[in-house]
Amino acid sequence: MALSNTAVASNKFPTTALSVALAVYALLSVLFLLQENGLLISPEAANYLHEATHDARHALGVPCH
Amino acid sequence: MVSRTLGRTVGHGAVAGAAAGGVGATALYWLVEPSIRAAIAIEEAGGPAGEAGGHSHAAGGDHAGSHGLAADALVPRDEQVVFALVTVLLVGILIGIAFALAHRVLGTRLPGKSPAGSAMTLAGLGFVAFTLAPAIIVPANPPAVGDPATVSLRAVTYLGTIVCAVALTTIVTALARAKELAPRSRAVAATALGIVGSLVLVWALPNAADPVPANVPADLVWEFRVGSLTQLGLMWLVLGAVFAYLTPSQVVTRTSPPTPMRIGRRRHLQPASVAEV
Known part of the structure; x- marks a missing residue:
């Protein structure tokens, strides 16, 4: 997290954490x-x-049975 | 203000993902379903792979070989196709949201001179890490291929491949943009790491792909895999393009033109020296 000033950081960190969590x-x-x-x-x-979800799983390339 | 901006990011991602999911569902219906239908017909005809493991495709009541009738009737075949389209749409929306959030968090760390450019780059990198890498290590297979006994190994290998590919893609991209190196050295180092890293991954990851049974024509497997890759490639392309279209290319401030102190919301328009110090 390359943040240089607190004005940005105080806004950004919770949003970043929330973004990652979401x-x-x-x-x-x-x-x-x-x-x-x-x-x-x-x-x-x-x-x-x-x-x-069977057909979608196969088509999306996710392993199945 | 922050949460609304985040909400807009999620909204753009969901819309772009829905568009990608819609295109993906169409591609599934036209390109992949014919192969799935043919593969299920082979499976029902009594191939060794289909009968061995107690897995049903619920393709009708005549598949009485290894399964109880209840499981067979669980989801009728025509409903299964509809559900497949819905599933692709849902997956598109969820991936779109994750994509938008990744784009937001990574910001100027992504290659690309504008948010739209970096969205397309991120979609390309996503295709490589989430689609191409697992397609090489554990290729997609139509229903009649696949041994139930190896599904856990294949699932773990599939997820592990994505994790490793995301890591490698991240490192290669970071190296290609490392300010510490001269531009020419960056290109050479990133290319070399990409090649060596890919070779190491192909060598190190377990060879989990199942053999194709003798009763499944190679043409069918080929058409299925090409259809599946086309579908996924289209989904990444549409996801990146629609998100790029929706993402504002300029900072929109309500009061004043952007200054370095005030534009924390949109990292893209900060000068590189401010954003990356």
């Missing part, structure tokens, strides 16, 4: 959507999600 959250959501195997939701729901 970006990570968005990427984790993608992972959840495409790779959820029953870790966070019930196995039945995970199975349904797995089958529903």
Whole structure:
């Protein structure tokens, strides 16, 4: 974080942290959507999600079965 | 003020991602679905890969070989295609948001003379790190290819490849812009590191790709992979282009023209010496 003055830094640091957190959250959501195997939701729901996203997973190049 | 600006960044990313997702869904429907359909037909005909592992494509009730009927009927085939388009759209939006935030956080550290230019650069780097690298290490496969026993290794390799590729891409880009080196040395060093780093990754990452079973034609796998890469390439291109179009190329201040002290919101227009000290 190359910030040189406090006027900028005081505005920027929380935003930066929030931005990074949101970006990570968005990427984790993608992972959840495409790779959820029953870790966070019930196995039945995970199975349904797995089958529903099946073609997209293959097309996006994410490993499947 | 800050949160609204962040919100606008997220909004632009979501719109650009939705556009990319829409184009990606169209590409999936026209370019990839025919291969998936053909592959599922092969799988249902009773290929060894399809029957071995207890995985269903829910392609109808006639797939009674390895699975209970309940699992087969879980998502009918036509719904599966609709869900696929929705999923691509959702993934596009989420990636778009992450893309916009990365663009915002990285700011002038990205190559490119304007926010639009750096957006296109970031999309190109994203394609290399998130699509091309895993496509080389663990190529995309149509449904009839793939051994359920190796899916964990392939998933971990896939994610590990992306992490390593992001790291390598970051280091190469940083080296290409290192102020400490003479411009010519930078180019040579970045190119050399890119080549050596790629070779090391190809050598070091596990060879997790499954063999293609004998009953799956090579043409089918080829068409699927080309279709998949085309879809993903289009998605990155549209994501970068739409985001570049939406991103303001000038600082818009309400009261006064930008001065170095006042334009912290938009790092792009700061002189390099201010932004990177």
